[in-house]
Amino acid sequence: MSVDSPCSIARSLGVFGGRWTFLILREAMSGVTRFADFRTALGIAPDVLTERLGTLVDHGVMTREPYQETGQRARYEYVLTPAGRELRVVLGALQQWGDAHLPRPEGPTVLRRVRGSERPVHVGYVDEAGREVDPDNVQVVRTAAYPS
Amino acid sequence: MSVDSPCSIARSLGVFGGRWTFLILREAMSGVTRFADFRTALGIAPDVLTERLGTLVDHGVMTREPYQETGQRARYEYVLTPAGRELRVVLGALQQWGDAHLPRPEGPTVLRRVRGSERPVHVGYVDEAGREVDPDNVQVVRTAAYPS
Numbered sequence: 001m002s003v004d005s006p007c008s009i010a011r012s013l014g015v016f017g018g019r020w021t022f023l024i025l026r027e028a029m030s031g032v033t034r035f036a037d038f039r040t041a042l043g044i045a046p047d048v049l050t051e052r053l054g055t056l057v058d059h060g061v062m063t064r065e066p067y068q069e070t071g072q073r074a075r076y077e078y079v080l081t082p083a084g085r086e087l088r089v090v091l092g093a094l095q096q097w098g099d100a101h102l103p104r105p106e107g108p109t110v111l112r113r114v115r116g117s118e119r120p121v122h123v124g125y126v127d128e129a130g131r132e133v134d135p136d137n138v139q140v141v142r143t144a145a146y147p148s
Numbered sequence: 149m150s151v152d153s154p155c156s157i158a159r160s161l162g163v164f165g166g167r168w169t170f171l172i173l174r175e176a177m178s179g180v181t182r183f184a185d186f187r188t189a190l191g192i193a194p195d196v197l198t199e200r201l202g203t204l205v206d207h208g209v210m211t212r213e214p215y216q217e218t219g220q221r222a223r224y225e226y227v228l229t230p231a232g233r234e235l236r237v238v239l240g241a242l243q244q245w246g247d248a249h250l251p252r253p254e255g256p257t258v259l260r261r262v263r264g265s266e267r268p269v270h271v272g273y274v275d276e277a278g279r280e281v282d283p284d285n286v287q288v289v290r291t292a293a294y295p296s
Contacts, residue, residue, distance in 0.1 A: 135234075
């Protein structure tokens, strides 16, 4: 489970380092940037949060930027990079699966819509012309880099 | 991080229970069904593998089916359910992110193609007409079920 694995799923999970990291990313996607706000939102232990944010910064998912409020010492904000924002689709796929297969009586907490409309959006496979491809019609092809 | 969380990302991660589970699912997607074959492919400790497979069965991601070879005792195969197969898109999204942002000099180990063609497939957002939606044009809308 390392960032050196030949498998890009394993490498990605080497960065995400478990479930807390996905929930940190969920908060970051909804605009949280400050250490104290991640702590409050998630109820996560500070040492775990420090370690996970550090891993995300080390791998280019977030940047650490100083800020200072009047009369306070300098602190840091954690801001998603463009690579970090691309993880939206991973979180969207997890959310859609949970909504479908682990539903709650209250229904989903969030919905995905085309901006400014009621049109629902889901996560799926897309071809290079921007048209959806049925999952059964997607073939996984091994390359020469596949471990023997 | 429980299957009772209001957040469907957290509920999904409650089932997947960490990184090993995603790699078990990766092997299952490529056709592995037997305990010994999961062990060999992943180098995972048997007690961890037993526990993770049990969680996947409990939550309807896999079924446990008996099989018997001549002269051997009955054993079990672990087979993805339709809900389990729907996780393909989650693994596809993780893989695509790793290929883009944690590349290796050898290149990706697998590619996704429209079956029987060279046409590449990626994971993205899709509207109800089956057309791709730019991620910046996807809005996350909170419902009444969102925790206050």
